[in-house]
Amino acid sequence: MKKVTCTAPVNIAVVKYWGKRNEDLILPINSSLSVTLHQDQLKTTTSIAASRDFTEDRIWLNGKEDDINHPRLQSCLREIRRLARKRRSSGSEDVSGILNYKVHICSINNFPTAAGLASSAAGYACLVYSLAKLYGVEGELSEIARQGSGSACRSMYGGFVQWLMGEREDGKDSLAQQVEAETHWPELRILILVASAEKKHVGSTAGMQTSVETSPLLKLRAESVVPGRMAEMIESIKKKDFESFGQLTMKDSNQFHATCLDTFPPIFYLNQVSQRIISLVHRYNAHYGQTKVAYSFDAGPNAVIFTLEPTVNEFVEVVKRSFPPASNGDPFIKGLPVSPAPLSQELTSAIEGDACPGGVRYVIVTQPGPGPVQSQDPSLDLIGADGLPK
Ligand code: DP6
Incomplete structure (x- = not known):
């Protein structure tokens, strides 16, 4: 054998x-x-x-x-x-x-x-x-x-x-x-925010098939948006330009979900927790006047957050504050260690909103890795x- x-x-x-x-x-x-x-x-x-x-x-x-x-x-x-x-x-x-x-x-x-x-x-x-x-x-x-x-x-x-x-x-x-x-980019960190599970959603294979058949926006995206975006994304990675990398990442995720809504019948992958995360990221970035964190969503409600060391420490606190962990004994933060970071008064009021207890089940902290x-x-x-x- x-x-x-x-x-x-x-x-x-x-x-x-x-x-x-x-x-x-x-x-x-x-x-x-x-x-x-x-x-x-x-x-x-x-x-x-x-x-x-x-x-x-x-x-x-x-x-x-x-x-x-x-x-x-x-x-x-x-x-x-x-x-x-x-x-x-x-x-x-x-x-x-x-x-x-x-x-x-x-x-x-x-x-x-x-x-x-x-x-x-x-x-x-x-x-x-x-x-x-x-x-x-x-x-x-x-x-x-x-x-x-x-x-x-x-x-x-x-x-x-x-x-x-x-x-x-x-x-x-x-x-x-x-x-x-x-x-290439040792400071880059990736957080996976596992959103509370719901009923099963439309799988990628079937979903994209319906999108190709029915969404005019998808055709426009593929032909007129992605070619330029690929070039810009490669440049932002090569230059380690997080401002540009983060903005392109969010815009591309949003456009993908827009093509899902443009699909007929429409497909919804984002839920209320996903939407709260999107708004939280924008409020956080607005507070600093720069793109410090970026989100991306695939064919489901889990958020993938890109950020840099050391922002990762503070942003994990922000997530904990907005989605207070259910106290079931399981660790809320898994993967790479993060250090506790106190949040300033100004930041706390900038991100203030209704807390959504248990909306995020846990967070996996990781980084780019090998094949x-x-x-x-x-x-x-x-x-x-x-x-x-x-
Ligand atoms: C939203 O690779 O799972 O994650 O080719 O039909 O197996 P099949 O689809 P799959 O689609 C992934 C879609 C996505 C976006 C992406 O990963 O690029």
């Missing part, structure tokens, strides 16, 4: 991907750009074993067996095996013959799926990276991860990553590329000697 274990990160888009021009190949209608989050706080771990004793390909997600015949899963398996055969025929050897063996795949997240945090990007990135390690395939892999879930292609790199939409029909030029490494890695730590291995989940 040959076995590998790898981990892969979550990413948060600051120029959003929303809408496909090809559903099967997962080709987008616009380019997008994201920040890869640190795996110390959020990651997927995947172990894959190949053995001549296995009779079929199988997969377990968070301990439960899942359907291996899912078309997107099959695309990734097929494409990586195709690449492995191609690379092998051009030189390298499949010494143990594992390309003809079936695989067992075991994958877990270190964050609760119930928190509504996107797990498909980290999940597919981890699957593709682990398969590549198993078969000894090197080089460009984001094109395959993209076929699992669009946003997954961006999780194949660390730091600041763009997904170039490409032009070709076969998608060969629809790839992710690193813009800057995770070490997928192969683990050498046997304690992370999810598959036992019998080829089944441990």
